[in-house]
Amino acid sequence: MVLDFKNFPQLITERLILRSIESTDAGLIHKLRSDEVVNQFVGRDNSSTLEKAKEFILKIQNLVSKNEGLYWIIRLKENNDLIGTVCLWNFDPENEIVEIGYEMLPEFQGRGIMSESIKAVTAYTFEEIKAKIITAFPSADNVNSVAILKKLNFEFEDKKYNSTHENVNNIVTYTLRNHAFI
Numbered sequence: 001m002v003l004d005f006k007n008f009p010q011l012i013t014e015r016l017i018l019r020s021i022e023s024t025d026a027g028l029i030h031k032l033r034s035d036e037v038v039n040q041f042v043g044r045d046n047s048s049t050l051e052k053a054k055e056f057i058l059k060i061q062n063l064v065s066k067n068e069g070l071y072w073i074i075r076l077k078e079n080n081d082l083i084g085t086v087c088l089w090n091f092d093p094e095n096e097i098v099e100i101g102y103e104m105l106p107e108f109q110g111r112g113i114m115s116e117s118i119k120a121v122t123a124y125t126f127e128e129i130k131a132k133i134i135t136a137f138p139s140a141d142n143v144n145s146v147a148i149l150k151k152l153n154f155e156f157e158d159k160k161y162n163s164t165h166e167n168v169n170n171i172v173t174y175t176l177r178n179h180a181f182i
Contacts, residue, residue, distance in 0.1 A: 001093045002129050003067040009128065011072065011120040018072035018086065018117060021060050025073060028082035029053040032105055063089070074104070074117050083108040086121050088129070096132040097161060098125060102145075115148050122152070126178040133175050135161045140170040149174045 011018040021029070027050065034048035063069040069089035073082045084104030091098050100121060104114050125131050136154060138145040154174035161173055 001091065001096050001098070001131055003091060003093065005064050005067050005070055008064065009070070009124060011124060012077075013116045013120050015077060016113065016116055016120075017075050017077055018120060019075065020064070021057055021071055021073050021085075023054070023057055025082050026050055026053045026057060028105075029056060032082065032085065032103060060087075072117070072121065074113065084114060084117065086114075086117050088121065088125060090135075096130070097135060098129065098131045098133075099135045099137070099161075100125070101136070109144065115151060118148065118152055122176060130178075132178050133161075134178075136174045136176075137171050138174065140172045146172070146174070149176075152176065 008020040010020070030048050030050050030053035033053060033056065060069070060071045064071060068091070069087060071085060071087040071089075074084040074086060075081060076083065082105075084102065086100065086102045088098050088100055100118065102114055102118060122134055125134055134154075136149055138149065140146065154176045157173045157175050159173055161175070
């Protein structure tokens with residue numbers, strides 16, 4: 001696996017730009033991280049503040065600089081505002097496995113934006129990072145998230161892989177395999 005993120009990979013799709021997180025994203029990161037519905041599915045409490053959002057941004061920037069994760073802001077091409085995020089983290093270089101995570105502001109859900117974003121990130125993960133397996137650990141209760149994964153050919157597996165999640169109710173495992181390397 002190639003874990004060198006010094007030149008952050010901006011990804012462009014038909015409607016979207018996936019870019020690095022910036023300090024100016026604090027207000028929208030706070031909004032995303034304090035949404036009760038989103039938090040319920042990712043096992044996060046609702047105690048976000050603007051200060052915590054700023055701390056989170058610094059934490060993410062530090063992880064990226066140490067090649068321990070990638071975190072994309074999803075935005076529409078016509079403006080720079082965050083509407084969701086996709087991340088790669090929990091790298092297992094020995095087994096060539098990486099975890100994908102994602103979340104979206106509710107007012108943008110149901111438009112195919114997350115599917116479009118995940119397609120771009122999985123292509124990058126297989127082509128540039130050279131991962132063999134991408135894991136995802138949604139709550140089985142999050143039917144929309146599970147539907148997106150199934151639509152993108154992720155398969156349910158009865159194995160934990162690299163899951164470190166403790167606060168997600170009814171957590172399940174989905175994987176997408178890079179058939180070019182298997």
